[in-house]
Amino acid sequence: DAGVTQSPTHLIKTRGQHVTLRCSPISGHKSVSWYQQVLGQGPQFIFQYYEKEERGRGNFPDRFSARQFPNYSSELNVNALLLGDSALYLCASSLETVQETQYFGPGTRLLVL
């Protein structure tokens, strides 16, 4: 079975632009979470979706939004990009909740110039 996939792998944007990152969970997994990892830090929780509903939101501004589709794939959108949004964006899937093993994708590395 394929693991969690994310696209694109790398992305370069300029300040003020908008970006959409995509994630496909492991088949059968209904929960998708998004994390931001700045260089040298641990991942920071952004969102968790389960059955297309937002179940958790981290301490990120409203410029960050996400959604989950009927096939359980997910998109993370970031508007009005800032230099500080440069990071590795990780998607994780699990069967239902974070009380289970989270399976991470390879991440999307975003550079904002």
Place this chain on the structure above:
Amino acid sequence: SQQGEEDPQALSIQEGENATMNCSYKTSINNLQWYRQNSGRGLVHLILIRSNEREKHSGRLRVTLDTSKKSSSLLITASRAADTASYFCATGGIQGAQKLVFGQGTRLTINP
């Protein structure tokens, strides 16, 4: 802010030696998970230990959890060069919140 705090921040040992990394956290948890990350790539799950468990093993890995001290340790025995990576602890199910809270990680280097 980070929930878990790993100690040490960096560890360098010789191949074949054992490596021990520690994690402390601040609030009640449902479970604690350890992950490995190679060179800024995706995280690989190592072990999940629940709050009612004290010790778990997986191959060369041993994890302990002391909820009274709010701490956990990860022991890697007979280290190999391929174990070189960053290791993160993450706490889950805090007060019903559906998120993992990660520490800043321990950078482990295994010298041949």
